[in-house]
Amino acid sequence: MSKAIRLNELRLYINRVKKFKVDDLAKEFNVSRRTILRDLEELSILGVPLISEVGANGGYQVLEEKNLLAVSFTKEETFSIFFALLSLKHFISLPFESEYNSIIKKFYLNLNGKMKDEIDLIKNKIDFKIDNQSKESPLLKDLFMAVIGNEPLWISYLGVKREIQPVGLFSQYGRWYCPSYCYLRKEFRLFRCDRISEIGLSARNDKINLKDTNLNDIINILTQRKDYELVVELTPEGVEKYKSNVSLYYQISIDSKGYGVIKGSISEIELDFLTDYFIQMGKHANVVEPVELRAKIKKKILELNDLYHDFV
DSSP: OOHHHHHHHHHHHHHHHOEEOHHHHHHHHTOOHHHHHHHHHHHHHTTOOEEEEOSTTOEEEEOTTOOOOOOOOOHHHHHHHHHHHHGGGGOSOOTTHHHHHHHHHHHHHTSOHHHHHHHHHHTTTOOOOSSOOOSOOTTHHHHHHHHHHTOOEEEEETTEEEEEEEOOOEEETTEEEEEEEETTTTEEEEEEGGGEEEEEEOOOSOOOOOTTOOHHHHHHHHHSOOOEEEEEEEOHHHHHHHHHHSOSOSEEEEOTTSOEEEEEEEOGGGHHHHHHHHHHTGGGEEEEEOHHHHHHHHHHHHHHHHHTTTOO
């Protein structure tokens, strides 16, 4: 019997009997006592909740309130799960950051030797350059738990105290957002998680039931509300940069000389992203509208100028 098969059967066995002694397991699986101790240590690392009992009648016990799940995956399914987990490494902030690292470790340790070798061989050949996080959001876990518990919160948002009830979390343009019901505005609003500096449970007794509220429905309502008209003039080089780096989400018209004009409607959530995007295009993009986007670009350029003003 291979080690991987023995560990799986051992996990099922101890979950069934709940209480056991090392000698009994050694006899049951026809291995040495030392091997069983090593197996139990590895199962513990993988998350099996074991406690030891000393004395003449001592041994080990599986915590009753824990359920052990044994699921078999195909090779392709294993690859899919591992790389889906791996893609999360680009997030600066996650709702369960320490748990994520633990899951990766447990998942990897639970693979058989051949599968580990294949993962090791190709994990440096695939990467996910999606949604790289540029802002830390240390309170994601608190927000997530409020979503699960359908709890209203008080938050300090850009220094102003607000009372909200979160619907969920989503990430876009390198930042986490928390669509929430705002008790001040009496409507659903979008809050950037990195702008929340403090958080706590609200004492309100008029909370609303959001358990059946669909996150995507709220996102669509909030993001489809276009607050600004976008007009950007592009040089021929700017047109090529736009075509190569961004999906053609905004309408672009190009004249006979290769100059282009981007037109479209944007929401507030897109302002920060477009600020950084058009700055990196330099002189090849001239934002005509909205004035709010121009102001953000100018502010960031002045900050950069202050940073390098003494550089010759």
